[in-house]
Amino acid sequence: QTVVTQEPSFSVSPGGTVTLTCALSSGSVSTSYYPSWYQQTPGQAPRTLIYSTNTRSSGVPDRFSGSILGNKAALTITGAQADDESDYYCELYMGSGIWVFGGGTKLTVL
Amino acid sequence: EVQLVQSGAEVKKPGESLRISCKGSGYSFINYWIAWVRQMPGKGLEWMGIIYPGDSDTRYSPSFQGQVTISADKSISTAYLQWSSLKASDTAMYYCARQDPAGLYYFDYWGQGTLVTVSS
Numbered sequence: 001q002t003v004v005t006q007e008p009s010f011s012v013s014p015g016g017t018v019t020l021t022c023a024l025s026s027g028s029v030s031t032s033y034y035p036s037w038y039q040q041t042p043g044q045a046p047r048t049l050i051y052s053t054n055t056r057s058s059g060v061p062d063r064f065s066g067s068i069l070g071n072k073a074a075l076t077i078t079g080a081q082a083d084d085e086s087d088y089y090c091e092l093y094m095g096s097g098i099w100v101f102g103g104g105t106k107l108t109v110l
Numbered sequence: 111e112v113q114l115v116q117s118g119a120e121v122k123k124p125g126e127s128l129r130i131s132c133k134g135s136g137y138s139f140i141n142y143w144i145a146w147v148r149q150m151p152g153k154g155l156e157w158m159g160i161i162y163p164g165d166s167d168t169r170y171s172p173s174f175q176g177q178v179t180i181s182a183d184k185s186i187s188t189a190y191l192q193w194s195s196l197k198a199s200d201t202a203m204y205y206c207a208r209q210d211p212a213g214l215y216y217f218d219y220w221g222q223g224t225l226v227t228v229s230s
Binding site: 001034036038040045046047048051052055057087089091093096097098099100101102103104 | 143145154172214218221
């Protein structure tokens with residue numbers, strides 16, 4: 001079964017830059033997997049940040065950007081703010097109407 | 111305004127059956143896939159399956175195939191997630207989400223979540 005792996009946790013200083021990644025257990029992540037990224041704060045439903053690798057969802061600040069770095073999908077936050085402290089999930093489209101989420105990264109801003 | 115409104119929290123006993131719902135409004139419900147996502151307490155998101163209300167075409171994650179049933183009633187713009195015999199391990203928050211309309215394979219709108227608690 002396909003496993004999608006993210007860093008369990010990450011820390012960034014206010015104003016700093018952080019890159020979270022999303023890897024496949026077998027093979028490389030490419031644009032063909034249409035990687036998307038979601039932000040979730042405690043007690044809230046997920047919020048869509050990035051879709052189709054690098055397109056920001058409506059209303060998402062431009063400090064969030066998506067890309068492919070090497071063989072992984074990546075979410076970069078440039079100029080992190082306190083309210084960016086959240087859980088971040090990548091999601092990959094595996095084809096045939098099946099999606100898989102990564103395990104999530106808990107981001108701390110301090 | 112697009113909205114997905116889910117049914118309220120449920121408390122059930124092991125072995126009981128349950129159906130939770132997700133009602134779409136503000137868009138053409140039959141033309142958009144609706145997915146279900148599980149989040150167990152303190153854990154990450156898990157994609158369970160998806161349905162196209164227009165023709166009830168349904169796909170399941172291998173992890174959830176046979177464990178739950180996804181259905182939809184297009185006449186009332188509502189998707190469902192159901193269990194025939196709940197287990198304590200089904201305790202989780204469940205979200206529905208709408209797939210984007212442009213074939214970019216992401217979920218653009220989410221329901222508020224339904225908390226299911228299974229305990230004897």
